[in-house]
Amino acid sequence: MLLHAPRHARSTAPTPLGLSDLTALTREIADEVRAGAHLVRVDPERRWYKLLRTDPYVDVWLISWATEQAAELHDHAGSLGALTVVSGSLVEQRWTTEGLRSRSLRAGRSAGFPLGHVHDVGNHEVTPAVSVHAYSPPLTAMSYYAVDDGLRLRRTRSELTGSGSSKGVG
Numbered sequence: 747m748l749l750h751a752p753r754h755a756r757s758t759a760p761t762p763l764g765l766s767d768l769t770a771l772t773r774e775i776a777d778e779v780r781a782g783a784h785l786v787r788v789d790p791e792r793r794w795y796k797l798l799r800t801d802p803y804v805d806v807w808l809i810s811w812a813t814e815q816a817a818e819l820h821d822h823a824g825s826l827g828a829l830t831v832v833s834g835s836l837v838e839q840r841w842t843t844e845g846l847r848s849r850s851l852r853a854g855r856s857a858g859f860p861l862g863h864v865h866d867v868g869n870h871e872v873t874p875a876v877s878v879h880a881y882s883p884p885l886t887a888m889s890y891y892a893v894d895d896g897l898r899l900r901r902t903r904s905e906l907t908g909s910g911s912s913k914g915v916g
């Protein structure tokens with residue numbers, strides 16, 4: 747069982763897990779992926795993802811990103827999240843009070859997503875990227891956004907995640 751005992755409860759989210767717990771979990775699973783414990787596929791037609799673990803508190807997804815595959819600007823509804831890049835390199839564009847800000851997440855890097863975090867993640871390199879993502883409580887919905895005039899965030903739609911989702915996790 748990989749779920750760590752929570753280091754500290756967070757009263758701001760409906761989960762006993764904090765961002766540091768989720769980050770640690772993704773790093774642990776990323777090590778498993780590097781060790782060959784999980785089959786990774788890369789689909790040039792659409793982003794590939796697989797649910798590796800799920801329980802009432804957290805789910806863990808393995809995602810591969812072919813060149814120029816991206817998640818689209820989104821939030822994670824009521825879930826906290828974290829990712830660790832297993833291989834390749836991802837670029838995260840996150841929404842801030844000053845507009846979109848970009849950061850590169852190379853292999854071995856991790857990032858946490860607090861409640862309300864709005865971001866896009868994509869692979870702009872020639873080589874595929876692989877990442878491990880954890881969400882707590884398990885991800886149930888995502889809203890998608892557009893940026894108007896570079897200044898205003900506008901929600902365009904919301905989708906349930908899971909088998910009925912056209913976009914999947916990210």
Ligand SMILES: [Fe+2]
Nearest residue numbers: 821822865916
């Ligand atoms: Fe995300």
